[in-house]
Amino acid sequence: MITLSINGLPLTVEPGTTLLEAARFLGIEIPTLCHMDGLTPYGACRLCVVEIGSAPNAKLVSSCTYPAQEGLKVRTGSARVVRARRMILELLLASCPQSKAIQDLASAHDVRRQRFRQEHETCILCGLCVRMCAEQMMAKAIGFRGRGERRSVGTPFDEPSEVCRLCGGCMYVCPACQLRCTFNEPEKAICGGCANLSAPCLEKPGFDDLMCYMAPCAACEIRKD
């Protein structure tokens, strides 16, 4: 067992516990974007940043990937952490200002201005959809392609994938597009892209056994009737 302190509160956890899990066990709120229970921690969004160590050697780490260490002193709300977190949110907001999830986070952390050029990206490369597809749906239909500024998420060769079951899990977890977000409330819809999608149960034979994340979906409503 490992004993560490978070914001001065002592805590004993199992080896291998991440700082995020430890903090949540104590009820300390750490905002996350690319973290999801059931998926491997990835550390892409850096929003879960915390400060470890003491004064001259203190450093910022992403709590979702940092394992608890004996005697570690963690601060989740120091001035440095808050400053870093707000900067990250400002940058995320610049790259993807249309995202409801990012807007909400920015608003919650009192980010009121956005000094960088807006990019209107459709993806923040958080990897949630890639992990969802690989680890929960066991399909591995989408993945990262390229690197650097050409890095993108999609199927190989941009062809419709043979292993994709059109479950919609990738869209369900996506913080940027939220394609399915407000389909049944058109007046609140952000992009309206979902209206053009065909339902997987109509597209793929033998779909009844499969999990579907597309709800609410017109096809289900029709079936009920």
Next chain:
Amino acid sequence: MATDPNPGGLISLLQDIQARYGYLPADQLKAVAQKTGRPLTDVYGVATFYRSFSLKPRGKHLCSVCLGTACHVRGGPIIADEFSRQLDAPAGETTADREFTLETVNCLGACALGPIVVVDGHYFSNVSPVGVKEIVERARAGLDRVEVKTDQRIFPVEVSCARCNHSLMDAEHLVDGHPSIRVTLAFNSVHGHIWLSSLYGSFNVESDHEIPMDTVADFFCPHCHAHLTGSANCPVCETPMVPMIVRGGGIVQICSRRGCRGHILDIGGQVF
């Protein structure tokens, strides 16, 4: 991302495919995914991650213009622009005739000599925009041709037929600026003359007929018409070699397979 419990030389596989085809064809990537049991997304992700892998067919000659920091301040972008103007292809693209692929790279590790351009593995240093045209022309002619004048290790030999001892030298037909070695040659029911460079170390030849690569030809003396192919085999490819007597003593043997560079020069028991 979960680490792969069974990583297995994916990059080596892709390198082999790239070496064979010059690029990574889509069906080959799918075959790799199928044979190794890896998801196609992983294979595709690796193939698109590394700059040295290409998913598009590449040209015969690869021009890499360095745009690293040192080359950049010494005018690398101007060189790159000049190349794309000369080749009529933007950076990263292949010319329409599939002769050249132009790419920009971030550092070639010879910053003091910048701007650096590498064409088919040959380095050109301190390249100026004026010099680009010459580089392109030399690459088109084939950079693997031996630069006869600059290489001190190359020297001319005079040879004669191993059977009739008539000289095989042809003073009227110059190859590499020296009298050539003229023999008759036959392959696939094609007969003709071939003029070999008399410079030991140069592999330049001229011939009546285009000789396809890897063709094993029969060589004959133009005087006594004897079949010149001897009993020794090439140390490189095991093809029978053609012996010829060197004037002043000794034997030179050349491999009879087109494209093979297996040569043996034996002067007075000293093998070069």
